[in-house]
Amino acid sequence: MKLPVHKSSGCGGSCGSASNHGVTRRSFLRRTAGVVGGSAAFAAALSPLMDIPEEDRQFDVKKFLQKHYKEMNADEMEAALARVREDVELRYDVRPEIRDIKPMDGVEFVYALNLSRCIGCRKCVHACVDENNQSRDPEIQYIRVLEMPRGTTDIEQGDHHYDRPKVPDEDHYYMPIQCHQCANPPCVKVCPVEATWQEDDGITVIDYDWCIGCRYCEAACPYWARRFNFTTPTIPSDKINTEMSYLSNRPRHKGVMEKCHFCLHRTREGRMPACLEACPTGARKFGNVLDPDSEVTQILRTKRVFVLKADVGTLPRFFYYFDERDPFAQSVPIPGAPS
């Protein structure tokens, strides 16, 4: 279709002969109104873009040109860390100590949780938020604690929102769920841009600068362990944990996924995860499953452990157990004991 061309403004004397060009005063006004109205409607349709906060509208060339985590060499990594350092300082007014920490050799991390000991106090949930620079408004929590009726492990019957004056309740037991760091992770398979992958020590990590926020991984995770930043994360400056690493707890931006990473900035240096340290009962156990004397190996060898949704074939590295003793546990030697 050929659009009528406005010649009226520059046509000089020929404007009067409307019948020749098909432009009358009425049609001119109508078309002008149409064009003005149309562009106004277009502008209005784009107006939600005005809602995007200032910091999200800034285009960072360095970030745009930054390579994928696995493709960066040492110099490029250093530049990326410097950029993140600047970004954090600009946003939160604190100087972070950010590093890139690589997995240790001969280490595969495993978590074990004693359901007989967990009392559902939710200290782990908040220690995690404190450690990992999650958004506080709205607050993003990696760990969710289910209050389960006794006699079932059907998590559909669990309740997240229990609000009792005191826990534990005698008719319930408590089941904390976080990222299970699966050996066969569905979240990694569905990522269209390979922004999430499994590291050599078994931790599934996310390159927050590579994530496009499609949330496929969130849908794929059978444990609902992944969280999405729907809004720009708000963290008060005094709540920022300045000990950061690239793949774990550096502050995220709006529109990216995040999840539990076994506190890799702590655990890859030998320290315990924050959730374990805050646990008042010692229900949480963490360690290297390749070490036969480690606490988690001892649990796997002497307790009857289970994984959540074993039927989906994700091979979690997060094991649950009750304090029932395996009758064959006695035959397993105690580490450090004279045999």
Next chain:
Amino acid sequence: MPNPGQHQRHPHPPSKAAQIGGALIGPAFLVLALGMFMTSRATVLPNAPTPVVQPEQIAPVPRRTPMSDPPTALIAGFEQRCNDCHRIFESTWDGERTLEQHQDIVINHGINENCFNCHVRDDRELLVLQGGKTTTFSDVTTMCAQCHGPIHRDWRRGVHGKTLGYWNAELGPQHKLTCTECHDPHSPGYPHYEPLPGPNTLRMGDPGAGHHAEVEARRNPLRRWADDAKHNSHEGDDHR
């Protein structure tokens, strides 16, 4: 050059109403656009309140400080060793506390309810072992193990109890908490805790599944927003 507009205009000229209507389309769009522009930012769903947690509630420290060697007690504002008093004062065998000291001790340890089951009668700075042997306060686990054998085996494996510090002793200091750093020896059962605030995200949990529909409603920002709107409209009714 043929003009398609002329063909339409002359054989069937549009009615007056259509002409006015046509002329109004543009301004109507304009008004609509302005309206959308003005109102697009009006509706913002409130976030659920950020839970307030004090740092000491999640501090990575042992639950209690046990007696060390030599054991001391705070008597009349002074640190006193046990034997300073117990050299002089004889205690009764049945746990009756005739003086005003140690009144705060509640014994709730099953059938193990006599002081001298664990404490040495003649030297109050030591603990009882089977066969007349004794041990020190820092070796309290040996004494506990006499009755709690299976738990003690689990503890030695690192299966029972809590380990602070490093997950591998070769990488850094490891502190395996002893029995009395978590349990009160006189009343070893675990106390009940007040739970810290729960999650506030929309997708967490099905309102039908939980037992606390009203709690759910309070935490769900979308529902709270709807409830507030309903509440406000009711208030409007009252004023009228």
